[in-house]
Amino acid sequence: MFNIILFGPPGSGKGTQSERLIAKYGLKHLSTGDILRSEIARQTRLGLEAKGYMDKGELVPDEVVIGMIQSALEENPEAPGFLFDGFPRTTAQSEALDKLLAAQNTEIGLVLALMVSEEELVKRLLNRGRTSGRSDDNNEEVIRARITEYHKKTSAVAEYYQKFGKVRYVPGEGSVDEIFTSLLNEIEQRRS
Ligand code: ADP
Numbered sequence: 001m002f003n004i005i006l007f008g009p010p011g012s013g014k015g016t017q018s019e020r021l022i023a024k025y026g027l028k029h030l031s032t033g034d035i036l037r038s039e040i041a042r043q044t045r046l047g048l049e050a051k052g053y054m055d056k057g058e059l060v061p062d063e064v065v066i067g068m069i070q071s072a073l074e075e076n077p078e079a080p081g082f083l084f085d086g087f088p089r090t091t092a093q094s095e096a097l098d099k100l101l102a103a104q105n106t107e108i109g110l111v112l113a114l115m116v117s118e119e120e121l122v123k124r125l126l127n128r129g130r131t132s133g134r135s136d137d138n139n140e141e142v143i144r145a146r147i148t149e150y151h152k153k154t155s156a157v158a159e160y161y162q163k164f165g166k167v168r169y170v171p172g173e174g175s176v177d178e179i180f181t182s183l184l185n186e187i188e189q190r191r192s
Contacts (some may be wrong), residue, residue: 001106002027002081002191005088007158008114009150010143011121011128012172013179017114018085020180025187028079030072032065032087037134054136057145059089059153066096073100081109089154094161110190111161112183114172118147 004027006014015031022029036054039047046068050060069087076082088094101107116124122143129137136142161167168186172179 001079002109003084003101003106004081004187005084005108005111005157005161006114007111007167008172009116009118009121009154010146011125012114012116013124013176014085014114016176017180017183018083020176021183021187022083024184025081025083027081027083028076029083029085030069030087031085032060032068032089033085035068035072036060036065055142057136057142057149059149062090062092062096065089066093069097070100073104084108088157091153091156091160094157108161108166110187111158111167112186113158113167113169114179115169116172120173121147 002025004021006018006021008014015033018029018031021027036047036050040051040054041047046064050064053060065087069084073082084097088097098107122140125137125143125146126140128134129139136146158167168190170179170182170186
């Protein structure tokens with residue numbers, strides 16, 4: 001099993017690159033943002049609770065997303081590996097993920113961190129907001145709040161995995177193909 005975390009601030013291209021990576025390696029894609037949006041669309045209790053946080057650009061409480069990931073891991077015992085996208089976003093989530101994976105005798109193989117400047121992030125997210133229908137992409141204040149949350153809580157995730165020598169930084173600006181090629185290079189190096 002080879003498990004990857006695709007890491008980076010909101011708007012860094014995790015969703016776009018995830019689609020390509022899962023197609024190439026047959027990994028199971030686990031995006032907490034996607035799972036949360038599907039809960040909201042189905043108007044579940046979890047979705048209604050999460051929406052309040054998401055619309056303000058804040059993180060959803062750790063217990064909620066950790067529970068979601070635990071269920072997703074249990075539901076996919078046959079997966080050849082997982083691609084985590086938008087998770088873990090806090091140190092507590094990282095520790096919980098490591099424990100869940102260890103219980104299945106596996107671990108994170110690689111953390112791929114996409115690097116994109118803040119002005120480029122805001123531009124991309126506002127642009128996405130015009131077509132995605134995502135309420136958290138429509139408002140520059142909410143976008144800036146998400147980036148602040150990233151600096152306050154999420155950037156620590158890279159430091160956490162750096163202690164284990166698992167993080168590789170990849171430039172997230174350039175064409176989608178160029179970025180994908182850089183990601184593949186890192187994966188192939190790590191697997192060989
Ligand atoms: P983006 O990377 O563009 O912010 P996501 O779809 O990953 O988009 O996340 C959208 C929102 O969902 C976040 O701003 C946050 O409120 C919530 N969310 C997603 N993943 C997590 C997580 N692992 N922990 C806490 N909140 C999360």
